Amino acid sequence: MSALLPTYLRHDIELVAGNGSFVQDKAGKNYLDFVMGIxxxxxxxxxxxxxxALQEQLQKLWHTSNLFMSSKQERVAAMLTENSHLSHVFFCNSGTEANEGAFKLIRKWTQKKEILTFSQSFHGRTFAMMGATGQDKIKAGFGEMVPDFKHLTFNDFDSLEMITNQTAAVWLEVIQGEGGVIVAENAWLEALMEKARQYDVKVVIDEVQTGIGRTGSRFAFEQTPLKPDIITVAKGLGSGFPVGAIITTPEATAVFTPGTHGSTFGGNPLAMAAAEATLDVLLNEQQMKQVQQKGLYLMQQLKQLPETMVVDVRGRGLMIGIEFHEPVSSLITALQQAGMLVVSAGPNVIRLLPSLCVTEQELDLAVGKIKTVCQQEVMM
Ligand SMILES: Cc1ncc(COP(=O)(O)O)c(C=O)c1O
Structure with missing residues (x-):
């Protein structure tokens, strides 16, 4: 019997080694990994x-707390804010934690309570972030939620009428990841930004999944008309080492003053070593161009999948969703058997999240496996 609380439905695969786009299980079987730890x-x-970078830091110092100066934190913060209107960073350890901190920041900053988020959104599982999340299944069984959050319909112009001078913030993912890889339309985002400006409403973008180059720009908002007051990042920032961050504007320095927020582990030297090296690799124009090109190539290939099975292929950069007519759990298992790992986003969507350093051959290999598995499914 397992001593773990059964909060996860796990696949019966234990991964023990990884290199580039590939991972290996306990039995020595190799998989092309298009999950990349989600x-x-x-x-x-x-x-x-x-x-x-991690090995070098391991041999120097593992942890100091935020009682002391950290030039590594300063460097990573500068890398995250360079060339943008965002200027200040708070480091934490996960996406939920970054969002929770952003919630505190908004409350103190605006002194208002109404925050508008969207149906099908996902922002984490702490109490406030369950409230922010626009999916009933996440909240089920936990009773009354934090009352600040109201959910509007994503990509719906009429729902923007809810933005008023009572609103503290409008809070969204530019591409809803867990919700099914739903891309916000730029015309709608423009209208949203206009309303936010009209009523002096803060704009918070949850870039936990879309950030750090995933969509072909450093942050997904850079490809939209949005000018956020806060963005939150995590996932891709540490290449697998847990780290999160709130990135915001100069005005926030008058809100998050000494003693208002903190974290023992946030900005830990190992996390900063991982983040600095990750940003070195990813945050340059050439990399971003390549992510865009590889994303377009992958999308073109996937659009050739049979229409009888596939409803839509969508996404941006290397965050791609394939929506099927039927639930995808059997396809995911078949792909595992064929040596490829993918993750769902809702019952009918397979999400592809390869390494941003994936090669064209690996993309071809992935498309080949997906096509084969689809053909097998048709014949069954
Ligand atoms: C958009 C978004 N926000 C927040 C989270 C929560 O992040 P974490 O699991 O690191 O707490 C996730 C995780 O999937 C996410 O996709």
Missing amino acids: AVCNTGHRHPHVEQ
Whole structure:
């Protein structure tokens, strides 16, 4: 019997080694990994530059707390804010924690209570973030939620009428990941931004899944008309080492003053070593161009899947969803048997989240496996 609380429905595969786009299970079977720890290992598994940075830090110092100065934190913060209107960073350890901190920041900053989030959104599982999340299944059984959050319909112009001078913030993912890889339309985001400006409403973008190059720009909002007051990041920031961050504007320095927020582990030297090396690898124009090109190539290939099975192929950069007419659990199992790992996003969507350093051959290999498995399914 397992001593773990059964909060996860796990696949019967234990992964023990990884390199680049591939992982290996206990029995020695290799898999092409298009899960990447759910959009976490954006540099692939054990990228040599990140591995070296972690090894060097391991031999120096593991933890100091935030009682002391950290030039590594300063450097990573500068890398995250360079060339944008965002200027200040708070480091924490996960996406939920970054969002929870952003919630505190908004409350104190605006002194208002109404926060508008969206149906099918996902922002985490703490009490406040369950409230923020627009999916009933996440809240089921936990009673009354934090009352600040109201959910609007994503990509719906009429629902923007809910933005008023009572609103503290409008809070969204530019591409809803867990909700099914739903891309926000730029015309709608423009209208949203206009309303937010009209009523002096803060804009918070949850970039936990879309950030750190996943969609072909450093942050997904850079490809939209949005000008956020806060973004939250995590997943891809540490290449697999747990780290999260709130990134915000100069005005927030008057809100998050000494003693208002904190974290023992946030910005830990190992996390910062992983983050600095990750950003070294990913946050440059050439990488972002390649992510865009690889994403377009993958999308084109996937659009050739049979229409009898596939409803839609969508996404941006290397965050791609394939929506099927039927539930995808049997396809996911068949792909595992064929040596490829993918993750669902809702019952009918397969989400592809490869390493951003994936090669064209690996993309071809993935498409080949997906096509074969689809053909097998048709014949069954
Ligand atoms: C958009 C988004 N926000 C927040 C979270 C929660 O992040 P974490 O699991 O690191 O707490 C996730 C996780 O999937 C996410 O996709």
